[in-house]
Amino acid sequence: xxxxxxxxxxxxxxxxxxxxxxxxxxxxxxxxxxxxxxxxxxxxxxxxxxxxxxxxxxxxxxxxxxxxxxxxxxxxxxxxxxxxxxxxxxxxxxxxxxxxxxxxxxxxxxxxxxxxxxxxxxxxxxxxxxxxxxxxxxxxxxxxxxxxxxxxxxxxxxxxxxxxxxxxxxxxxxxxxxxxxxxxxxxxxxxxxxxxxxxxxxxxxxxxxxxxxxxxxxxxxxxxxxxxxxxxxxxxxxxxxxxxxxxxxxxxxxxxxxxxxxxxxxxxxxxxxxxxxxxxxxxxxxxxxxxxxxxxxxxxxxxxxxxxxxxxxxxxxxxxxxxxxxxxxxxxxxxxxxxxxxxxxxxxxxxxxxxxxxxxxxxxxxxxxxxxxxxxxxxxxxxxxxxxxxxxxxxxxxxxxxxxxxxxxxxxxxxxxxxxxxxxxxxxxxxxxxxxxxxxxxxxxxxxxxxxx
Amino acid sequence: xxxxxxxxxxxxxxxxxxxxxxxxxxxxxxxxxxxxxxxxxxxxxxxxxxxxxxxxxxxxxxxxxxxxxxxxxxxxxxxxxxxxxxxxx
Numbered sequence: 001x002x003x004x005x006x007x008x009x010x011x012x013x014x015x016x017x018x019x020x021x022x023x024x025x026x027x028x029x030x031x032x033x034x035x036x037x038x039x040x041x042x043x044x045x046x047x048x049x050x051x052x053x054x055x056x057x058x059x060x061x062x063x064x065x066x067x068x069x070x071x072x073x074x075x076x077x078x079x080x081x082x083x084x085x086x087x088x089x090x091x092x093x094x095x096x097x098x099x100x101x102x103x104x105x106x107x108x109x110x111x112x113x114x115x116x117x118x119x120x121x122x123x124x125x126x127x128x129x130x131x132x133x134x135x136x137x138x139x140x141x142x143x144x145x146x147x148x149x150x151x152x153x154x155x156x157x158x159x160x161x162x163x164x165x166x167x168x169x170x171x172x173x174x175x176x177x178x179x180x181x182x183x184x185x186x187x188x189x190x191x192x193x194x195x196x197x198x199x200x201x202x203x204x205x206x207x208x209x210x211x212x213x214x215x216x217x218x219x220x221x222x223x224x225x226x227x228x229x230x231x232x233x234x235x236x237x238x239x240x241x242x243x244x245x246x247x248x249x250x251x252x253x254x255x256x257x258x259x260x261x262x263x264x265x266x267x268x269x270x271x272x273x274x275x276x277x278x279x280x281x282x283x284x285x286x287x288x289x290x291x292x293x294x295x296x297x298x299x300x301x302x303x304x305x306x307x308x309x310x311x312x313x314x315x316x317x318x319x320x321x322x323x324x325x326x327x328x329x330x331x332x333x334x335x336x337x338x339x340x341x342x343x344x345x346x347x348x349x350x351x352x353x354x355x356x357x358x359x360x361x362x363x364x365x366x367x368x369x370x371x372x373x374x375x376x377x378x379x380x381x382x383x384x385x386x387x388x389x390x391x392x393x394x395x396x397x398x399x400x401x402x403x404x405x406x407x408x409x410x411x412x413x414x415x416x417x418x419x420x421x422x423x424x425x426x427x428x429x430x431x432x433x434x435x436x437x438x439x440x441x442x443x444x445x446x447x448x449x450x451x452x453x
Numbered sequence: 454x455x456x457x458x459x460x461x462x463x464x465x466x467x468x469x470x471x472x473x474x475x476x477x478x479x480x481x482x483x484x485x486x487x488x489x490x491x492x493x494x495x496x497x498x499x500x501x502x503x504x505x506x507x508x509x510x511x512x513x514x515x516x517x518x519x520x521x522x523x524x525x526x527x528x529x530x531x532x533x534x535x536x537x538x539x540x541x542x
Contacts, residue, residue, distance in 0.1 A: 002457075002500075002540055006540040007457055008459075008498070009539075067535040068529055068530075252539055253535065
């Protein structure tokens with residue numbers, strides 16, 4: 001029997017500590033849409049998405065109202081377009097992105113992911129076309145998100161693609177310069193990308209997934225911070241226990257929403273992504289949890305250890321609360337989307353090098369970091385190569401989503417708006433060049449899986 | 454389906470009467486009420502059974518919300534499962 005105190009605690013978690021379900025994402029296979037004629041293919045894509053996701057937003061809103069739990073985003077992910085569109089006789093997939101954008105607007109979701117290519121070992125015909133189409137596709141659409149997986153622990157790193165993605169990020173920034181290079185906020189470069197991630201901008205419907213599937217991404221950094229506020233001075237055993245218990249509760253809410261969404265939509269449940277996803281709102285920050293543990297400002301020595309404990313405890317607590325866990329599952333550290341991170345960058349306590357160290361123990365990578373617009377493509381490729389190497393060697397997902405804002409310099413601040421937040425320009429140590437390293441191309445071989453020192 | 458109705462706001466005459474009347478009008482049966490006044494603030498948690506009711510939960514929520522606003526109290530009605538999952542295994 002639930003007690004009055006239980007009811008008050010849960011409602012306080014929702015109203016005071018910003019507990020929410022971050023996203024319900026429907027994954028849709030587009031493998032049956034193939035057609036040599038690009039126009040016909042685009043029509044097939046539009047029809048498939050609008051039919052499959054017709055009731056997604058309405059269902060999400062109904063669940064939100066009935067249970068009184070905010071569900072912030074309803075989204076769609078699709079089969080990587082480089083695979084789905086490979087049969088098209090064309091040299092550009094921009095029309096496909098436009099069809100996805102139109103379909104997303106029709107069904108009312110706020111992002112659609114899957115303008116993607118999986119090239120960890122090499123490029124197929126469609127992969128080349130897709131990667132060349134990314135800058136224009138992101139400039140001419142509003143809701144389409146793009147991702148490229150260019151490395152994995154099993155295959156190594158495709159350094160030709162690393163070189164190209166530096167250029168693609170720069171071109172995307174240039175084509176969306178009047179929106180502070182917003183296109184780059186919708187482009188993620190991955191190593192070890194999961195095919196069941198419900199979070200944008202990196203979501204796509206993996207090739208091993210069912211026809212359609214609903215997955216849920218939970219959130220709740222504010223709830224974890226609030227729980228730790230009651231544990232001042234407690235040792236780390238107690239800190240970890242507190243985070244586990246809180247993550248359990250958060251995930252149970254996600255599981256309830258996922259089960260209901262799956263039942264009402266008649267679509268199989270995929271996974272729960274156990275992620276602490278921050279927002280720029282005060283009280284919804286991962287950095288502030290680290291600070292609650294005793295780090296004066298995020299980025300000071302001890303930050304990586306604090307994040308490692310947090311990430312691990314969230315997974316341990318969440319695992320038992322859900323029947324299927326997947327996706328990225330961990331703590332996100334997107335700089336512009338986290339009020340505490342923004343503050344730490346502004347005060348100089350958090351640098352890109354410390355963020356890189358933090359990505360070794362958290363769930364994704366260098367995320368939503370605005371850098372100077374004149375950063376060279378080779379330097380960006382170098383950043384991508386470093387992150388991919390961390391993911392490859394440590395058998396984890398890593399990613400890069402940096403935004404070289406044209407005309408912006410260290411000391412400036414850029415606004416992306418809404419949940420994408422705002423960010424001071426983060427200094428990059430680029431007085432020395434990476435050009436000759438990036439120019440080599442080829443593949444970094446897959447790593448040894450034993451003798452792991 | 455069981456509902457959890459929570460009411461918070463400045464105390465005044467007739468809050469319980471109003472909430473219970475709305476529930477009765479919609480064939481929702483009250484199972485338990487826990488209510489107190491703290492520093493002049495009215496605080497109530499009510500658990501009710503809605504199986505015999507034909508009203509849609511979203512419509513009932515809307516009625517409660519609107520009528521609550523008229524007398525300056527915040528009224529929430531939620532499916533009880535949100536509390537079960539966070540407090541029971």
